[in-house]
Amino acid sequence: MAFGSRGGTGMVAGSAPQSSSGAQLSGTEQDATSVYFLDVGQGDSELIRLKTGENILIDAGTPETAQELADYLADLGVSKIDCLVATHPHADHIGGMEQIVSRFEIGQIYMPRIPDSQIPTTAAYEKLLTAIDKKGLKITAPKAGTVIVHNGDEKLEILAPNSAKYDDLNSYSIVAMLTSGEKKFLFTGDAESDSEKEMVAKGYDLRCDVLKCGHHGSSTSTSAAFLKAANPKTAVISCGLNNDYGHPHKEVISRLQKAGVTIYRTDQQKTVLAQCDGKSIRFTTGLNSVGK
Numbered sequence: 001m002a003f004g005s006r007g008g009t010g011m012v013a014g015s016a017p018q019s020s021s022g023a024q025l026s027g028t029e030q031d032a033t034s035v036y037f038l039d040v041g042q043g044d045s046e047l048i049r050l051k052t053g054e055n056i057l058i059d060a061g062t063p064e065t066a067q068e069l070a071d072y073l074a075d076l077g078v079s080k081i082d083c084l085v086a087t088h089p090h091a092d093h094i095g096g097m098e099q100i101v102s103r104f105e106i107g108q109i110y111m112p113r114i115p116d117s118q119i120p121t122t123a124a125y126e127k128l129l130t131a132i133d134k135k136g137l138k139i140t141a142p143k144a145g146t147v148i149v150h151n152g153d154e155k156l157e158i159l160a161p162n163s164a165k166y167d168d169l170n171s172y173s174i175v176a177m178l179t180s181g182e183k184k185f186l187f188t189g190d191a192e193s194d195s196e197k198e199m200v201a202k203g204y205d206l207r208c209d210v211l212k213c214g215h216h217g218s219s220t221s222t223s224a225a226f227l228k229a230a231n232p233k234t235a236v237i238s239c240g241l242n243n244d245y246g247h248p249h250k251e252v253i254s255r256l257q258k259a260g261v262t263i264y265r266t267d268q269q270k271t272v273l274a275q276c277d278g279k280s281i282r283f284t285t286g287l288n289s290v291g292k
């Protein structure tokens with residue numbers, strides 16, 4: 001079944017926010033890859049459900065919605081996170097991860113290696129490490145160019161970090177490309193323009209259909225050169241309503257608009273679900289926020 005065959009643009013917008021999010025998924029085999037861009041306020045969290053029923057979680061929002069995120073995933077029928085990706089150890093990305101590690105069965109955990117001098121001393125980070133340790137799990141440092149998940153026509157490939165040292169913690173962010181058949185989703189964490197520049201220089205195929213914009217739509221990410229290389233049709237920006245940082249920055253919005261990219265924002269469209277059958281992608285907006 002191709003979503004495009006249903007007619008129209010293949011977009012479904014504005015479904016009732018009170019509708020049970022993702023009730024169509026049972027946690028078993030699906031005919032589509034589902035990507036939830038979860039509304040966690042000013043933070044990042046994306047859940048990928050593969051056709052095999054395997055789950056990949058990229059980031060886990062802030063400490064404020066930790067419990068609610070775990071409940072949300074449980075409501076979707078998630079019992080195991082087969083691949084957990086902590087893009088970088090800032091509290092708006094790993095804030096809810098201790099809960100996730102404690103409550104769910106966990107497969108692989110990926111987190112970038114950070115020099116001692118830049119490792120944050122936040123409670124969220126310390127608690128996460130303790131939870132990982134308690135369960136006897138180990139952290140794998142990502143290596144750019146490696147495929148970490150591969151099932152049939154679905155795969156997740158690491159594209160960054162490409163250096164051992166950056167000025168800003170954000171740029172250590174794990175960047176990963178999800179492929180589902182002919183379609184691609186690029187997840188950039190908070191990677192900034194220095195990391196983007198490296199990915200372009202390395203000659204990675206950055207072309208994608210959906211770009212999760214770096215650093216909540218900050219002007220320090222989604223640089224013109226990177227956007228040109230990625231050439232997405234759709235961009236998703238994960239940010240909180242009226243956040244203190246002014247995210248997303250107007251330069252980024254204007255760059256995306258000029259490139260003719262459709263923009264979804266979690267502060268405006270709440271949780272956004274993209275379902276991909278390998279040939280087309282169907283978007284549903286207005287799904288429940290995490291913790292509301």
Ligand SMILES: [Zn+2]
Pocket residue numbers: 043044090092093190215216
């Ligand atoms: Zn962030």
